[in-house]
Amino acid sequence: MNYVFFTNTPAHVHLYKHAVERLARAGHRVRVLARDYGCTVDLLEYYDLPYRVYGSCGTTKYSLARNLPGHYARILPFVRRFDPDLIFGMGAYAAHSGALSRTPTVLLLDSEPTSLDHFISRPFARAILTPDAFRKELGKNHYRFAGYKECAYLHPDVFRPNPAIREDLGVGPDEPYAILRFNAFGSHHDVNHSGFTPRERYRLIDRLARHTTVFVSDEGGRLDLERTAGRPFDAHPALLHDALAEARLLVADSQTIVTEAGLLGTPAIRSNSFVGENDMGNFIELERAGLIENVAEFEGVVERAEELLADPAVPERMAKRRREYLETKVNLTDVIVEVAENEGNVERVGAVSKTGTPSGRTRYLPTND
Incomplete structure (x- = not known):
């Protein structure tokens, strides 16, 4: 056929x-x-x-x-x-x-x-x-x-994370890191929607960099990372899920990568103008399962991100939730x-x-x- x-x-x-x-x-x-x-x-x-x-x-x-x-x-x-x-x-x-x-x-x-x-x-x-x-x-x-x-x-039937991604990223075997993903909001379904402002993006990078290594994926390519303590995510894009599986935290104003983090057991905070009572069903269900968090206000994003990075019990708790959740999928x-x-x-x-x-x-x- x-x-x-x-x-x-x-x-x-x-x-x-x-x-x-x-x-x-x-x-x-x-x-x-x-x-x-x-x-x-x-x-x-x-x-x-x-x-x-x-x-x-x-x-x-x-x-x-x-x-x-x-x-x-x-x-x-x-x-x-x-x-x-x-x-x-x-x-x-x-x-x-x-x-x-x-x-x-x-x-x-x-x-x-x-x-x-x-x-x-x-x-x-x-x-x-x-x-x-x-x-x-x-x-x-x-x-x-x-x-x-x-x-x-x-x-889990089709994905096995490759921990060798740490070599590609230049981080140590036990070095924690966070990934920040910023949307360009250029798709037709993004009309009238928005995420972090440029000022909020710079603030978020520098606040989280006080606690961990920060990699930034900027779809629009407009951020000047030399002004920040962040590092560009410059590994091959096919390696993103390996990197996400090893990450300590994801913060994003985009969509798909948040679902991906939830299914990998990586703590994820999503913040954009979609968040609210009329949000999409997948984000509502993933939050109900404790696999992602939808936070509308910027200050709440920063506060919650710092709490997750400071809690040593988070990785084990998230791994358990992921394992149980994917048994039903x-x-x-x-x-x-x-x-x-x-x-x-x-x-x-x-x-x-x-x-x-x-x-x-x-x-x-x-x-x-």
Whole structure:
């Protein structure tokens, strides 16, 4: 069979990388259609995946709109030539290329605020898969699985952290360090949202650097780290999860990396304008499980970060929570491969369900520890 996977961001590469490799090893023809955004291409090269770039996109809010016509002009002819039996993606590119090429399409969605993308994508999807924590209903073809998209690459079945990352970072075997991740807020779903101000970012770096080594990942690339006690995170982006697994703390105003930290058992503080009563389901559930903390006010972020760094019991407590929590979650790569091998007929896949929690799984209920 022929399969096309869309990777529009670095997170999408991680989501599909193991499924692409497994399907290719099984003798299927697989192609990844990629957008040159952030480190997406670097990751595809690192994992040696069969890809083709359909266009690029910057981190400014209107870069995507300017490039959109050219993207479609390159995507559609390729899809027709490759003649896939099934398309996987996370939005409009996959859905529309599937509709125009008459190819069944499976969308994997996890962000409730992207309502426009849902509106223009879901009518063309054979199936939509979301985490069971997803707080919206997306129609008759909406199926849920027990976990998050990050379970495709951070579930214990597929991820083993490499402690050699400490050599790449230049830190000692027992040297604690924190990672700070700052979002560029340039994606279409980031319109009208924000995170730390530039002044708060500088203050956060210098306050935490009093307690530990601080690595900074700045998506927008606007910070002058020479003004601070922080160090740039300059390891290969494919090594980020190894670094995150070894970190003592993550503080971020971005999204995906916070879920990743929670699934790795690394204490994580998230702060941006999404935080609040209408927050996304995955962040609400992860906080309920004690794996992340959502803090709206900057001073609260600094105070809580210093408390976590000062508590020697945190690593063991987080490891226990992670272990118990992931026992209730699926290896999403297994689900994706099974959906592919069933030609997108999701109803044949036991690990997904139209309502509630899929059969054979129980929702995690946190206990006091």
